Amino acid sequence: MKKKVKLLVVDVDGTMTDAGIYYDEHGNELKKFCTKDAAGFFAAHKSGIKIMVLTGRECAATTRRMTELKVDYLFQNVKDKLSFLKKFMQENEILKEEVGYIGDDLNDIPPMKISGFVGCPSDSCIEVREIADYVSNVKGGYGAVRDIIEYLLREYGEWDRAVSEVYGIGI
Numbered sequence: 001m002k003k004k005v006k007l008l009v010v011d012v013d014g015t016m017t018d019a020g021i022y023y024d025e026h027g028n029e030l031k032k033f034c035t036k037d038a039a040g041f042f043a044a045h046k047s048g049i050k051i052m053v054l055t056g057r058e059c060a061a062t063t064r065r066m067t068e069l070k071v072d073y074l075f076q077n078v079k080d081k082l083s084f085l086k087k088f089m090q091e092n093e094i095l096k097e098e099v100g101y102i103g104d105d106l107n108d109i110p111p112m113k114i115s116g117f118v119g120c121p122s123d124s125c126i127e128v129r130e131i132a133d134y135v136s137n138v139k140g141g142y143g144a145v146r147d148i149i150e151y152l153l154r155e156y157g158e159w160d161r162a163v164s165e166v167y168g169i170g171i
Helices: 037-046 060-068 081-091 106-112 126-131 144-155 159-167
Strands: 007-010 050-054 073-075 099-102 117-120
Touching (some): 007 144, 037 050, 037 144, 037 159, 050 081, 060 073, 081 106, 099 106, 099 144, 106 126, 117 126, 144 159
Parallel strands (some): 007 050, 007 099, 050 073
């Protein structure tokens, strides 16, 4: 088995959302997040995995949802995800093998290439699907992130324990 992921980097648009960008009559950007992803985030935390949300856009809705999900790191408006992630890994002494990356489109490929595990939604671009270690059968914005985290934690034999601890259910 590969070294355990310690940091999971997650893209927003097309991964946690359906890739749609909505604007209200005042010009505010709106996003639709899938509540199913929360189970994955909470289970990952219970397994000791830190979560970084890394996105090229900036949106108040993203800030609000990531606060609710208690992500460890939220970085928005990052245009060069590769350089940003490389620097973060160096400063925090994180090895490639300890990084997981969940994304869906061409701008995610460079940081995916410096990650030990790559997951993506079913509707990701072909170039991403070709390099992914796991392609979810779920589309972005419909619980793909939860599915990918569940896959990863099952590989470590930690899903059932983590979910049981988070939700108080014996599975």
